[in-house]
Amino acid sequence: MAVAPLRRGLPIDEPREGPPSPREAARWITTDPHRRNPHINERLPRLLDHCPELKLTHDLVRRFATMLDNHDAAPLPGWLSELAGSGLAPLAGLAGALHEDRHAVVQGITTPYNSGVNEGRITDVKLQKRIMAGRSGVSLLRHRVA
Incomplete structure (x- = not known):
């Protein structure tokens, strides 16, 4: 058809x-x-x-x-x-x-300046912290972000 x-x-x-x-x-x-x-x-x-x-x-x-x-x-x-x-x-x-x-x-x-790079890094750190759900301290967070 x-x-x-x-x-x-x-x-x-x-x-x-x-x-x-x-x-x-x-x-x-x-x-x-x-x-x-x-x-x-x-x-x-x-x-x-x-x-x-x-x-x-x-x-x-x-x-x-x-x-x-x-x-x-x-x-x-x-x-x-x-x-x-x-x-x-x-x-x-x-x-x-x-x-x-x-x-x-x-x-x-x-101004031509912005804090976009810093905001991106802060967002990454917060995401990793949420993923870890408070299971460890600053040393593991530093290791995962770096």
Whole structure:
């Protein structure tokens, strides 16, 4: 039955694309437009047209990415007020958290330095400690991490 339309020369339906998962949509939004796949650059505007909240989120994320790329924190206060006034609870919560730590956020935007390597090592140590479940002391932990 599946091959019969082919034998008769009937056109075959094109497979439909399903909507992206929330994780895919988040990755599309956060990825630099120049680094995205052309297929994604074609699908993302259609997705944003269907969801105004997602379009607002995309615009805010792109503006924050511009601040990071340019190492310019001058637009941050206006961006935070737009984030808080977006009407979306998760973004408003993020705006509150960033506003409380705005001095650290400004430092993170304007300086090329970060503590990523140290944070990674701390995460590794905590993971090893959890894996060991308190079975031994510092000497074994030091041996496993080194």
